[in-house]
Amino acid sequence: MPNTTINLPDEQRVVVTGSGWVTPLGSDINSVWERLLNAESAVAPITHFDASTFATNFAAEVSDFNLSDFFDDPKGTHDTAGRSTQFALAACHNAFKQSGLDTNPIDPTRIGVYLGAGEGVLDYEPYMAANVAAWDHDARAFNPKTWADVAYQGMTPAPELEQEPQLTALHLAKRFNAQGPNLNCMTACAASTQAIGEAAELIRQGDADIMIAGGAHSMIHTLGITGFIRLTAMSTRRDDPTTASRPFDVSRNGFVMGEGAGIVILESLASAKARGANILAEVSGFGSTADAYRITDIHPDGQGGAGAMQMALDQAGINPADLDDNGRPLVHWINAHGTSTQENDKTESNAVRSVFKDNAMKVPFSSVKSMLGHLIQAAGAVEFITCLKAIETGVIPPTANLKEVDPVCGLDHIPGEARDCNPIGGVTTTLSNSFGFGGQNDCVCLTKYTG
Amino acid sequence: MNRSVVITGMGPLCSIADSAESFWDALTQGATSITPIDTFDASGFSCPFAGQVEANVRDWVPKSYRKATKVMARDTELAVIAAKIAADDAGLLTSGSPEEELESTNGFQINPIRTGCQIGAGLIAADTAEMSRAVVTATDDSGTFNTQSWGTEDGADAGMNNLPPLWLLKYLPNMLACHVTIIHGLKGPSNTIMGAEAGALLSIIESARVIQRDAADMCLTGGAESRLNPLGLLRWDYAGRLANLKDQSDIDPTQAIKPFDSSSQGSIMGEAGGMLVVEEESHAKSRGARAYARISGFGSAQSLNPPLPIFNETPPTTDEAMSRAITTAIKQAGIEPHEIDAVLPLGIGQSDLDIREANALRNALGEHAETVSLVNLCNRIGNTLSAHAGVMTAAGALMLHHQHLPANTTTLSNSGFFCPDKKAELHHVLICTSSLAGQCAALVLSKL
Secondary structure, eight states: OTTOGGGSOGGGOEEEEEEEEEBTTBSOHHHHHHHHHTTOOOEEEOOSSOOTTSSSOEEEOOOSOOGGGTOSOOSGGGTTOOHHHHHHHHHHHHHHHHHTTTTSOOOGGGEEEEEOOOOOOOOHHHHHHHHHHTEETTTTEEOHHHHHHHHHHHOOHHHHHTTSTHHHHHHHHHHHTOOSOEEEBOOGGGHHHHHHHHHHHHHHTTSOSEEEEEEEEEOOSHHHHHHHHHTTOBOOOTTOGGGOOOTTBTTOOOBOBBEEEEEEEEEEHHHHHHHTOOOOEEEEEEEEEEOOSOSSOOOTTOHHHHHHHHHHHHHHTOOTTOBOTTSOBSOOEEEOOOOSOHHHHHHHHHHHHHHHGGGGGGSEEEOTHHHHOBOGGGHHHHHHHHHHHHHHHSEEOOBTTOOSBOGGGOSEEOBSSOEEOGGGTOOOEEEEEEEETTTEEEEEEEEOOOO | OOOOEEEEEEEEEBTTBSSHHHHHHHHHHTOOOOEEOOSSOOTTSSOOEEEOOOOOGGGGSOGGGGGGGGGOOHHHHHHHHHHHHHHHHTTEEOTTSOHHHHHSSSSEEOOGGGEEEEEEOOOOOOOHHHHHHHHTTSBOTTSOBOHHHHSGGGOTTSGGGGSOTTHHHHHOTTHHHHHHHHHHTOOSOEEEEOOGGGHHHHHHHHHHHHHHTTSOSEEEEEEEEOOOSHHHHHHHHHTTOSOOOTTOTTOOHHHHOOTTOTTOOOOOEEOEEEEEEEEEHHHHHHTTOOOOEEEEEEEEEEOSOOOOTTSOSOOOSSOHHHHHHHHHHHHHTTOOGGGOOEEEOOOOSOHHHHHHHHHHHHHHHTTHHHHSEEOOOHHHHOBOGGGHHHHHHHHHHHHHHHTEEOTTBBOSTTTTOOBOOEEOOOSEEEEEEEOTTOEEEEEEEEOO
16 A cells, blocks of 8 residues: 555654543543443533523533642643643643653653644633723714723733633643644634644654644633524523534534543654554544635535545545455544534535445444533544544444434434444544534544554 | 745735735835824824735625625735735636636636645734624623623623624634635635744745645645734733834834844834745646745744743743754755845844844854844834734745845844845845744745
């Protein structure tokens, strides 16, 4: 097989050696995994602010999170870090530990960071005070001079600057001494899958030996929730929040917001071997495309998503038409973008069918957003880690709350109960899809590392 | 993986230019444009001056797309206009070209799936006037914003319904790339990189890597940003990156900002779109494209101690990460430091940052750093943040193309002396920058 990643020299093969997450179901990899296999939902009424009168008043919140549970000295440098940056610091701490880099550091100029971290949360009280004060009721006009006066009084430098999305990557660089290339991308819901894919390419092209990659985000705040309510993109099932996220179900009516972070350690195979690191899986393919269609809609055929999947499969040297000796397609699980919106779930299903054609009904397909909600920019990284776990354990998590599959989404769904693939040879290859608002599509292919 | 990347088009949209030609004229004539902010009353802010762009996005999009300009923030408008200028400059025909042009044989019809788009963008502040008008409908008796009244249970005209339905879509940073990819039908890899003053350079580097790994033949790349709004002016002031020129209406702002000069009063912002077309060299040749310069090397690195008022520490007086990025770029270009004929630094005009940058140049270039020609743009157009390195790269490419140095070049050893424009033998030009959050990037452009 020419031109496929696993035939490249060790310097250009990229493996995963560490993973960590902070999710609405917890921060420990294995216990969250158990809860996902049990189809537990993290969705409940919003507690971060008073959302009682909002059309969507529920979300999947991270609860009981304390940075001091991860670090002995969380204060000082990270004193002012915003919520999502703290999630990223905690997730990276666990990823570093698993990779063995915490006790066995390497040349810091060869470690980089590539995140799809979102913006921080507004400093609401002084921000709103300035906005309220600046409205001149008599003139029915906004007064920028008043805004400036009130803003300079109430808004302070640290909370303002910590909202800049690249500050998350700076905090990680400082904490984990990563002095190589440092990037942060914002491609909405596709961001952290894209960050992982591009980070792998940076290693392949020799710009770094190790990349801290992933994402972090929290939009569970007044204007974050407001924005998606106005777009009518979120479920409004206020009477039954725990089942509100129901990807591919005929009665789905929008996504449910989540928050959190996922961080993985990517490394050249040469570096991992030299350190004697434990290898979790290999990044065998990455695809990235743009729909170039419309700002508000996905292309109905899902051609952008299909293109990203095909590109990832091509790089991994996988033909979607092939079956193995047991009659299984070579991809053993597609971790769906599966947001629970009418449009995404339909077009994503079309995209899978257009790539896998006759084999489409044989490729297991499920969405953990049914349990964790949609972590927006952090979603792809957290879902990437579920692919690592599926490869490690041979078990595929279910789509919770999927009672009646929408006929337009007909595929090999895993409703309600996890699927143990060990009797048929486990899980050796997965795809993870992430599609962003405005038509940005990314897909990463992970493969079990066998040498 | 020996795919060489060249620059075949540019859209340097800034306060002194709106095309490759007008930009080159402005550079050789030493033009500057930093003026009182005229889009709102900025007198309450520390720096009410900026480099401002005059352009109406409706003039730069296909007729069928004019309606969509309503959901464009200023940043997106700048990206869309600059991308159109760059695509035209490169002779590209895209789905955004008028029909009569598509039918002509002049120009190159792009292959959508082999064309990518990487754009450096900043956080886009929600329009404060729009927000202010909406939030005053949701205050309690004490006049404080109240989320209960903001919810829509009270009916159709309640709080949040005063924001337009597509409100959020206007402010997502990836909307710059989304509109550009939709207008031009670009279906290859697409990304939005948040790196403030380094954003455009990191995007150009990623585009070069995308082309080198054969995931595309060409990319629209660079950056665009405008923080000329209340929240932007406040934040960049809080970041220590703006001069305090409040209540100095008689001042000449172009004389207030002096890169690498200890008498500089600080930095001033600008708005811009700095977009380029970068292309695989044999692809450019086969379609007979004019190439300005070759991207022969690049590097990036992270500073652990950028000067930010949130960390309780004294940053070192040299930006070690920037010198590392420069050294990597020069090595990749296969040249020695003394072969760099001119440098486009960030030169932000804020003395603590300028000292770090000057020392980084000294570390990377040795003695050559003292006398190599420096071309500063911040004092001509303002610090245009995510767009800046796109505009810098366009300037460097034009210098190599014309074999000519712009007016008012200077040197580290004599930062107060400005050379007139002149013919010069230029082989390699270095572009380098560092960002608010300490991301450093460097690019070497070489003569073709």
